[in-house]
Amino acid sequence: MLLVVLLFPGRSCSPFTSWEKRVIQEQDSVLYVTTLWQDSSILRTPSADLSSAELRSALLKTLEAKMLRTVTDPSQDGVGIAAPQVGINRRVVWVQRLDKEGEPFECYENIRIDSLFGETVLLEEGCLSVPPLRGRVPRYNGVKISYLSNGQKVTETVEGYTARIFQHECDHLDGILYIDRADTVFTHTSWAATRSAFDYIRPEVMNK
Numbered sequence: 001m002l003l004v005v006l007l008f009p010g011r012s013c014s015p016f017t018s019w020e021k022r023v024i025q026e027q028d029s030v031l032y033v034t035t036l037w038q039d040s041s042i043l044r045t046p047s048a049d050l051s052s053a054e055l056r057s058a059l060l061k062t063l064e065a066k067m068l069r070t071v072t073d074p075s076q077d078g079v080g081i082a083a084p085q086v087g088i089n090r091r092v093v094w095v096q097r098l099d100k101e102g103e104p105f106e107c108y109e110n111i112r113i114d115s116l117f118g119e120t121v122l123l124e125e126g127c128l129s130v131p132p133l134r135g136r137v138p139r140y141n142g143v144k145i146s147y148l149s150n151g152q153k154v155t156e157t158v159e160g161y162t163a164r165i166f167q168h169e170c171d172h173l174d175g176i177l178y179i180d181r182a183d184t185v186f187t188h189t190s191w192a193a194t195r196s197a198f199d200y201i202r203p204e205v206m207n208k
Contacts, residue, residue: 013051016059019208023087024062026205029069031086033076033128036177038202039087043129047082047089047173049110055151060092064107067094071128072105075198078128080165082172085129087206093169099162111147113170116140118159125168125178132192135182139164 016024023031034042054060063083071081071094079096083089091110096103118141125137142159143166158166168178179185 013049013054015051016054016057020088021059022205024059024066027066027203029066030073030075031066031070032203032206033070033081034085034087035200036130036179038200039129039206042084042087042089043172043177044175045084045089046175047084047091049091050148052151054090055109055148060109063088063090064092064094067092068105068107076128080169081128082169084172084175091173093173095162095165095169097162098165099158099160108145108147109149111145111166111170111173113143113167114146114155115144116142116167117144118142121164122183123161123164125164125182126188126191127168127178129172130177130179131195131198132188133179133185134188134191135179135185137168137178137182139167139181143167145170 036043050060067081067083067086070076070086071078079098080094082093083091091112093108093111094105095108096105120138120140122136122138124134126134141163142157143163144155144157145166146153146155148154171177171181
């Protein structure tokens, strides 16, 4: 068994900016999803931890609720989403727990991957922020994660495909995209056809 410890510290805590507040509050319940082609500066920026005040804020709850509506909307239909994918460089993600009964979506605040373990598995991945590409990405079969729940630190070990989702989403928080890790990247023709009619126009509120 190979054990790898990751050292990817996020940026220090800072209050939500006025621009971030507008992005969260002024959009509909389904948020604009950032893309590499238009929003690389956001997607490539490491995300900051949420402060104690932010963790208790109504604004964070609004962000989290809109992130969930976005990832589960039929227009996106993803299995996970990270805050940078909606323009907010904060360490919060939603992950569909395919390893749990009912496969619920769960939210994780100030999340980090503490270690990776097990064999590496090469599987195809896509990303809502990198359409219409797909890639074959090697990921470890297991992860040990830590995050905050009701202000308390929680550690958890996850294996299988859900561990892959955690690795993908936590990479977003460190400014890393799956294409950086893929051994092959290609245009997925059926997804390209599906996304061809999708509106990728950047909303005005995203302009700083």
